[in-house]
Amino acid sequence: MNTTWQRKDLLGIQDLSVDEINLLLDSATAFKEVGERAVKKVPSLRGKTLVNLFIEPSTRTRTSFELAAKRLSADVINITATASSLVKGETLKDTALNLQALNADIIVIRHSAAGAPYFLSKLLKASVVNAGDGAHEHPTQALLDAFTIREKKGRIAGLNVTILGDILYSRVARSNIWLLTKLGARVTLSGPATLVPRMFEEFGCRVTYDVEEAIRDADVINLLRIQHERQRKTMFPSTGEYAALFGLSKERFARLKPDALIMHPGPINRGVEIDSDIADCGRSVILEQVTNGLAVRMAVLFLCSGGQTGEP
Amino acid sequence: MSATVIMDSTTIDRALTRMAHEIVERNPQEDSLALVGIRTHGAQLAQRLGSKLSAILGRDLPTGELDISMHRDDLALRSTPPRVGPSRIAFDVNDKTIVLVDDVLFTGRTIRAALDEIADFGRPRRIQLAILVDRGHRELPIRPDFIGKNVPTALGERIGVRLAEVDGKDEVVVEK
Numbered sequence: 001m002n003t004t005w006q007r008k009d010l011l012g013i014q015d016l017s018v019d020e021i022n023l024l025l026d027s028a029t030a031f032k033e034v035g036e037r038a039v040k041k042v043p044s045l046r047g048k049t050l051v052n053l054f055i056e057p058s059t060r061t062r063t064s065f066e067l068a069a070k071r072l073s074a075d076v077i078n079i080t081a082t083a084s085s086l087v088k089g090e091t092l093k094d095t096a097l098n099l100q101a102l103n104a105d106i107i108v109i110r111h112s113a114a115g116a117p118y119f120l121s122k123l124l125k126a127s128v129v130n131a132g133d134g135a136h137e138h139p140t141q142a143l144l145d146a147f148t149i150r151e152k153k154g155r156i157a158g159l160n161v162t163i164l165g166d167i168l169y170s171r172v173a174r175s176n177i178w179l180l181t182k183l184g185a186r187v188t189l190s191g192p193a194t195l196v197p198r199m200f201e202e203f204g205c206r207v208t209y210d211v212e213e214a215i216r217d218a219d220v221i222n223l224l225r226i227q228h229e230r231q232r233k234t235m236f237p238s239t240g241e242y243a244a245l246f247g248l249s250k251e252r253f254a255r256l257k258p259d260a261l262i263m264h265p266g267p268i269n270r271g272v273e274i275d276s277d278i279a280d281c282g283r284s285v286i287l288e289q290v291t292n293g294l295a296v297r298m299a300v301l302f303l304c305s306g307g308q309t310g311e312p
Numbered sequence: 313m314s315a316t317v318i319m320d321s322t323t324i325d326r327a328l329t330r331m332a333h334e335i336v337e338r339n340p341q342e343d344s345l346a347l348v349g350i351r352t353h354g355a356q357l358a359q360r361l362g363s364k365l366s367a368i369l370g371r372d373l374p375t376g377e378l379d380i381s382m383h384r385d386d387l388a389l390r391s392t393p394p395r396v397g398p399s400r401i402a403f404d405v406n407d408k409t410i411v412l413v414d415d416v417l418f419t420g421r422t423i424r425a426a427l428d429e430i431a432d433f434g435r436p437r438r439i440q441l442a443i444l445v446d447r448g449h450r451e452l453p454i455r456p457d458f459i460g461k462n463v464p465t466a467l468g469e470r471i472g473v474r475l476a477e478v479d480g481k482d483e484v485v486v487e488k
Contacts, residue, residue, distance in 0.1 A: 004392035033398035039432035306393020
């Protein structure tokens with residue numbers, strides 16, 4: 001495979017080729033090794049400035065990008081919505097142009113509006129990395145999920161991956177669906193009918209409301225959190241009912257394939273979408289996902305910083 | 313473009329045999345010798361030197377490989393980012409005498425990056441440099457300790473090293 005990375009930005013999974021995805025995942029393998037050294041830092045982005053522009057709250061993704069940038073020797077500035085001039089009425093465009101005027105090289109943006117990273121990428125010379133835009137995409141989460149699956153299972157093609165929970169409001173689900181179907185996995189979606197609309201079948205995956213059937217043959221189960229903050233009104237009666245009908249209980253866990261992987265992008269709600277003991281068991285790779293997220297984000301920042309052709 | 317073969321499998325093997333003896337001679341009571349090759353060809357050469365050294369010393373030496381892409385100083389100057397691979401140094405480098413191995417020594421920038429990278433794994437006692445072909449034109453104050461062949465070149469010429477493990481056959485050519 002001789003694909004080279006030509007992009008200045010990572011805006012989503014949807015427009016990436018299979019070769020580009022594999023190049024990102026292969027590069028992440030190299031960066032994971034850096035985290036195991038005595039000195040966990042390489043000089044690749046020395047002298048570069050990365051701005052974490054998080055207009056929507058996030059701890060783990062922001063921290064992961066910050067540490068990834070620091071391990072590549074970049075300087076990092078964090079800007080959150082409440083601490084920025086956005087609350088004083090400055091537009092996103094003006095905030096971004098001001099960051100560019102400070103010679104920021106990479107802007108990592110999280111925004112509640114789908115398309116905000118795309119908007120910035122057209123406006124700025126700096127690289128733009130999407131850290132989540134509304135319910136649209138969260139590409140680095142999908143990449144780290146795929147990296148974890150590939151590391152544990154040795155492949156992605158041909159695997160049955162079930163995504164369970166809030167699909168409708170989930171950018172993680174969309175990015176995962178695009179990535180996994182591109183790489184040849186069979187994706188099944190399940191959860192409350194209000195949160196898993198049939199229209200998702202157009203993405204090339206299967207929708208079922210029979211949870212038992214959805215998880216029975218799964219090689220990987222990716223549990224998604226119920227995103228109360230993104231729902232306009234409650235889409236199901238209670239978290240207790242959700243846990244009973246769709247949560248990964250000990251009883252359901254016992255009926256899984258013996259080597260099924262349990263994944264969750266975090267933060268987990270113990271006792272709701274996943275039983276507390278199962279979250280901590282040997283087949284749960286939730287914390288490895290966090291470790292791998294760092295490696296994947298290092299790879300993304302490295303590749304987007306290399307060989308810029310001067311396109312705006 | 314014309315290519316002149318300057319080393320074949322016999323001369324490459326003789327050079328490596330001599331270098332293995334020089335390494336032992338230079339490090340007489342050395343029980344802390346280790347080899348680190350720079351991928352791709354340096355890593356293969358380190359393997360070959362390693363088997364010659366274990367034949368001489370009667371024991372195996374720890375051998376590792378480096379991918380120096382992350383330590384290069386020209387990421388933003390290249391037209392595309394390099395393909396990075398993991399480095400594999402599975403032994404403790406602290407207080408070791410490390411023989412760093414590469415195929416061609418040119419500007420010295422690769423070696424500079426490799427020295428930086430080794431320091432990320434710990435603090436070796438000393439680092440020595442073994443090179444199959446020294447073609448001159450150094451841009452940094454770096455000098456090899458063990459040389460397979462000195463090849464004076466013009467700047468525009470290319471040295472091509474092919475090794476059986478990766479390229480199907482052993483040879484060193486000068487292309488102009």
